[in-house]
Structure formats: structure tokens, C-alpha cells
Amino acid sequence: MTTDMPSGPVGPAYGLQLCVDSARPHELADWWAEALRWEVEPQDEEFIRRMVTEGQASNAKTTTHRGRLVWASGTAINPPGQADGAGDQPRIVFQAVPESKSVKNRVHWDLREPGADDQRRTGELQRLIDLGATQVGSGRQGPWSWTVLQDPEGNEFCL
Missing domain, CATH: 3.30.720 (Signal recognition particle alu RNA binding heterodimer, srp9/1)
Incomplete structure (x- = not known):
């Protein structure tokens, strides 16, 4: 069987972002940031407020974590000194899901x-x-x- 796949890399290498389903994404991100000695990515409170004011999001899509307004759906962590979540740097996102973990992780x-x-x-x-x-x-x-x-x-x- 032959394929028409090109040999060698085509284009730049991808950056890597891992997404973790979580019942409590902000708390789990805090835990992993501490465990890995990484940093929680800051969220822009003014941007979040503006999105609510403009009707692009509702207050129900926000929450307060550690005294700051954040998106309720989740947050991310980054290696030290890379808190901007640059696309070419590793990043881990913790996202809220309604179901709990029920089986062994495949990864x-x-x-x-x-x-x-x-x-x-x-x-x-x-x-x-x-x-x-x-x-x-x-x-x-x-x-x-x-x-x-x-x-x-x-x-x-x-x-």
C-alpha cells in the first residue's frame, strides 16, 4: 500500500495545549500550578466585565476565584515566566464539565x-x-x- 503523504515536516511544529476536564477547574489549576511549580494564567477582569456589559456573556458565565472575577468555564496554567499562554509554549487548560471522572485515564x-x-x-x-x-x-x-x-x-x- 502506498500513500501520498509528504516526507518530512511541512510547516512549523505545533505548540501543545492539554485540556483537562474538571469538576472544579480553578481549584484544580491552582493545585497543578503548585505541583508543577507553574503559574496560573491571569484572566482580564476588565475584559470579562466588558463582555457581560456588551451582552456577549452573562454573569452566569463568570465566577469569583481568590477574590478575582474569572470565567466560570475554566482557566489555564503555564510554565514560569510564560503566563501569556503563547501558542508555541506548553499550556494546560482546566475546563468545567458536569460529569465526574469514572474510569482510568487513557493519557x-x-x-x-x-x-x-x-x-x-x-x-x-x-x-x-x-x-x-x-x-x-x-x-x-x-x-x-x-x-x-x-x-x-x-x-x-x-x-
Whole structure:
């Protein structure tokens, strides 16, 4: 079978944005920002107010989180110093959904700390548990080992 697919990249590489369904997106974004040492992307309160005033959105589409007016539908986090959510930088969006998580994730995150030794990994594991992660398993393949955890809403990730 032959294909007419071009060989090699065509055009610029995509930026990556992951979207996470959540019952409480602002709280989960806060948790992941702390866990990853990232930053919650700021939302423009004046823009939100203007959208409501102009009839482009209703007050029901907004909420207050940590004393600030935000979109109720969700928020995003970015690596440090990249809080503008630039399209070529990684970004994680937490979006509100009505249903709860019911099965194992088909995709999960591996947190990889450069140069982490066993002592540092143990300290990091404890930090994540102290933040509210739940340890649910572990694995090993050759010289590599990992710990399986869940975030406060039950999403799996590995350290």
C-alpha cells in the first residue's frame, strides 16, 4: 500500500495545549500550578466585565476565584515566566464539565525532574502527597522506577 503523504515536516511544529476536564477547574489549576511549580494564567477582569456589559456573556458565565472575577468555564496554567499562554509554549487548560471522572485515564502525565536522585524524589513524592495527591501504585522497568499518583480529582500521573 502506498500513500501520498509528504516526507518530512511541512510547516512549523505545533505548540501543545492539554485540556483537562474538571469538576472544579480553578481549584484544580491552582493545585497543578503548585505541583508543577507553574503559574496560573491571569484572566482580564476588565475584559470579562466588558463582555457581560456588551451582552456577549452573562454573569452566569463568570465566577469569583481568590477574590478575582474569572470565567466560570475554566482557566489555564503555564510554565514560569510564560503566563501569556503563547501558542508555541506548553499550556494546560482546566475546563468545567458536569460529569465526574469514572474510569482510568487513557493519557497521564509523567513528572520528570531533571537530575533527581532517590532522596530528592522521595522528598518530591512527600511534597505532592502533602499538597493532596494520593499514591496508588508504583512500577519499575530496568533501572527506572516510578510512583503512580492521583491528583485531587482522581487524574493519574507518575513521578
